[in-house]
Every structure is written in C-alpha cells, then in structure tokens.
Amino acid sequence: MTDVTDRIGNVTRQRYEQLVSQAKELIAQVARAQFALGDMALEIEPMRAVGGSMPNGTDDLFTVTESLQMFADDIGVERRTVEDWRYTANRWPEKRRKEGVSFTVHRILASVVDDDERWAAIEDAPFNPRTGARQWTPDGAKRVVGQRVDRPVTVDEKVQAVADLTRDDEVAAQVATGLLKRPTVTEHVTPAERVRVVTELTRDDTVAQQVTTDLLRRPAVARKAMRDDTTRMLVNRAQFDNSNETRDRIRERTPAVRAIEHTIEYLDLVGSCHSFVATLGRLVPQLRGQEFTEDERETVRRQSGRVRAAADWLEGALDNGEFTLDEQLVQLLKGE
Template identity: 35%
Template sequence: MTCPEGFTSRQWSAYVKRGRDLVQKKTDAQFQLGDLCLEMVPKQRNEFADHGVARVLEAFADQIGLSPRTLTKYRQVAMAWPRDRRAPGVSFSVHMIFAPQPNRFRKILNPPIDPVSGERRWTVNEAERAVGQTPHHPVSREERVNRVRDLLPRHEDAALAVTDMLRRPEVAEQVVADPSARHILHRAEMSRYQQRRDAEPIISEPPPQREPALHYSEAGRELLELLGICTTFYTQMQRVVPSLHVAEYDRKATQTLLDNINRVRAAADWCETVIKTGDTTMDEALAKLLEGET
C-alpha cells in the first residue's frame, strides 16, 4: 500500500483500517436511516409523484437534525439497494453512485484494482469512472480537463478562467500553435466584429457635399498616376483587411506586416508633405525605412 511521506507502512495501514471501520459504521447508519424512511413512507407505485413523501421527510428531518435532502437521498439509495443486495465493505457513497445503474447488482460485485492499495475494492473515484462520471480526484489529463469543464459550466466563469490562463506565456504559446484554436479565435473575432457593425445605428443624414471630382482631361499624367495608386491601395485594403486571419499569424508574420504598414504610413506622410510644401526632398532616415533597412 502506498503511504504518504512521514508515515511508515505499518502506521498508515493502521490508520486506514480505523478509517474504514468508521466508514462502515457510517454506511450502516446511512442505510438504517434510509430503511427507516422507507418504513415510514414505503416505495410508491409512481415515485415521480409526491404522495406526501416530502412532507413526512421534512418533518422527520427537522426532528432528528438532518436536512430533508439528505434523508431523501438515504431513502432513494436504500430503495435501490435491498438489504440482501448490498455489498459488504463497500461505502454508502459507492452504493449511491451505482444506484441509478440498471446493472448495479452485478457491477458492484466486480470491483477494479485500486491503483493506490493494489486491492480489488471500490473507491469513490473508481465508481465514478465506472458510471462515466468525471472523478473528483482526476488522474489523467482527460479527466483533469473534464473536471475543469464540470467546475465551470457558466460561460462568464469559463471566459475569466481562460483569460487568466492565457496570461501564462507557455499556455498562450500552445494555444496559438494549435490551428483549431486559432480558427476558433478567428471565428469569434469575426462574429464580434459583425455584431458591432450590426449594432451601429443607421444615421439617415444627407450625404456631405463633395467637391467636384477632377476631370481626367484637366489632370496631368503624374497626378493621374498618383490618384490611381491611392485608389488602388484603399480599394484593395477594404477588400482584404476584413477577411484577415490574424489569429493564425505567428509572431514573425505579424511583425513583417507591421513593418510594412509602417513603411506605407511613412510614404503617405511624405507624399502629404510634398503636396503641401512642394519640397520633394527625402531624408536619409525615410529612405532607409522605405528600403527596408533597420
């Protein structure tokens, strides 16, 4: 038998035996209380109807110092396990886990090997596994993840926990390295973007008065070329940007895009300065930036 640090095997075995004896006494008391409740209020033909069961159990629970819910549980388990079908040495908690199972009488007679003691015996953890529940003390990664899901059924709580976990660099890196996770994040991002757009109020105002567009016959070649570049740029940006899969970009790709956007911004600022001042001089820093030099 595996024992915790600070105990000898003999000491631990003695404590375990005493504990099991106490659990057996508690199990006997729980079944006796359940049988007593069944004696007062026998099994009904239709247990889904009340038949006054709740009223009797509430009064009895109040008189003996237990909650009606506890007594109801004892009665239900005692009803599921007739006296001659209860497994000796198996706790009331395990009987309760198996109570809804149609094959409980056969199943409880075939205990698994306890990974801690090496004995063939039912523990609460093994009983929960046997009926497809997540153990309260998970061992495998799948069980641990399922346990977290059980503990966080509310979306707000789960979102808060995920946000907190993403503050751990190792967790964030593993998440962004998973293509399916990136796809989920991208879909959520696009959905949120669409919701914001749908929520924007529609303002029915007359369109602003615009200056008449410059006719091509009045513009020089260089002006037309510059206008064409600008038009192509913002038209393509309107088409491409909304469909970006940003969540799928790694750090290097993101930085490359940001560097290029910085060059575009610098070029636009330079163009604006030239138009306003007529000075077409390009300083050395700007030239290096546009050439991609660091």
C-alpha cells in the first residue's frame, strides 16, 4: 500500500512526476503558440516610436488600438491579451527566446530595459530550494525585475505583503493590536520605536493622563523621570496649578476662607518687612571695620536697588491697588 506521505494531492509521487513532465511539454507548446500570436500582432501593428508613422509610409486607416482590437475580436480574446503577446514577442526576438521557459516568465523579464542584461538574465535561472535545481518560476522572475511576488519568502517580501494588506486603518489597528500581544514580537521592537508608538497612542489627553498616572506609580520610573529638569519643573507647575484650582473652588464654596487668607497674607507681608529690617539691624553693625572690594560694594548697591524697587512697588500697590508686575520690574527683581 502506498504511504500517504508519498502522495501529492490525489496522486502518487511517481504519477505526479509524469504529469509535471507532460505539463512542461504543453507549457512549451503554449509558449510557442503565444509567441507566434505575438509575432502576428507585430506583423499587423509593428512597434513604433511614440509619434512615429507607419513603417510603409502610408496613412493610418486604423489606429494601433483599433487594429489590435479588431484582431482580438476576430480570434476571441481580450485586446489586453493581444497587447501582452505583441509586447513580449517584440522584447524577445525569436533567437533569444528560451526553450523550456514559460511565456509568463518571458513576459515578466521583458521589463528589463537593457537588451544585453535581458538576454543574460534569462540564462541565469535562480536556484529553487524545493527542487534543488535551477529553474524559472514567475516569482523568481519578479524578484529579478523588482516586482512584488505572489508568495513572499524573505523577511522583506513578507513585510511588504503585510504592509499591502494593512493599508486600511481598521485592518492595521487590529493587526497591530494582535501583534503587540505577542511578547516575542514586542521584545524585538527598539526603545525608540516603542517611544514613538506610545507617543502616537497617547495623543488623546484622556489616554495620556491614564498612562502617565499608571507609569508614575512605578517607583523606578517616577524616580528616573524626576531627574529630568523639564519634567520636574512641569510636575511642580502642575502641582501649583492644582493647588490654585483647589483654593479657587474652596473660595467659591466658603467665602470666609478669603478673609482668612487675607489675614494670613497680610501677616506674611508685615512679617517679611519686619524680618528684613531685623536682619539688616543685626548684620550691618557687624560689618564695622571690614574692607570691601569694589565688586563687593557694587553687588551690595545692586541688591539695595532691588530692595528699593520692591519697596516702591509695595507702597504704590497699597496706594493705587495695582498689584501686578510690569515686565521691567520683573527683570529688576530677578536681577537682570
């Protein structure tokens, strides 16, 4: 009894080999027939340069398309088929046609621009690892001319096939979701690509908020993130803004809070003035007998100017109720 593993489809391997041999003979006959049909189409309408006239110098009674359409109709095929025959036959003169190679492979290799390269290409059949022999297949020819193959084998070919199948955003989203659930896939994604993906996925503020909250709950992540000056500044700013928002809500709900804050702020202001005067009263007497360089004296004068500006601003604010800082005063208080 024949082993099941020694069968191909519904036939034995021996019968399969017989069928392949017979099919190759038929394919060779088909190729010769297709080339013959292409030669006929060329005889009816020779290839000519764009804008060229009829080779015999006569006026055109029919356009090329009309002539080929008539021929196609009369033999019962599509005009496009006739055009393929004609083009391929023109690219492969009779002496250059390779016996045993299908018309399909000839048609694909016909796109090789240089004649010499085309002649050389068809003589160099690629190795077929399945059969262990050098032989032409349509995909093998497509690889030579850089066309997309029907059965991708290499990583690049498979990536291109996936890219073609995922041009639709909905399909791409489902495929990406499925792939990212596979640990062996995600571990091959570079850190830079992971950052880019996370950035794209967190453009929505709600999503970004949830992701950030979850990430900062991881001590190691939070600690390293806070080492960045910009991040730390923004976090501090956010905390300050949140405090202001909370205080504003409390003020709206409890008007008495504002009166309490006023008292606290007033006491802070008076206390700051008193503390400054007291500090000067303690330090200035201790400077008796000390020598100062010109740079040191200039530094003290500059700081004294800032103190006077701040005091003038305070007095003016109390008199006219204007408590905002103008740009010039801000720069002065910053020492700029």
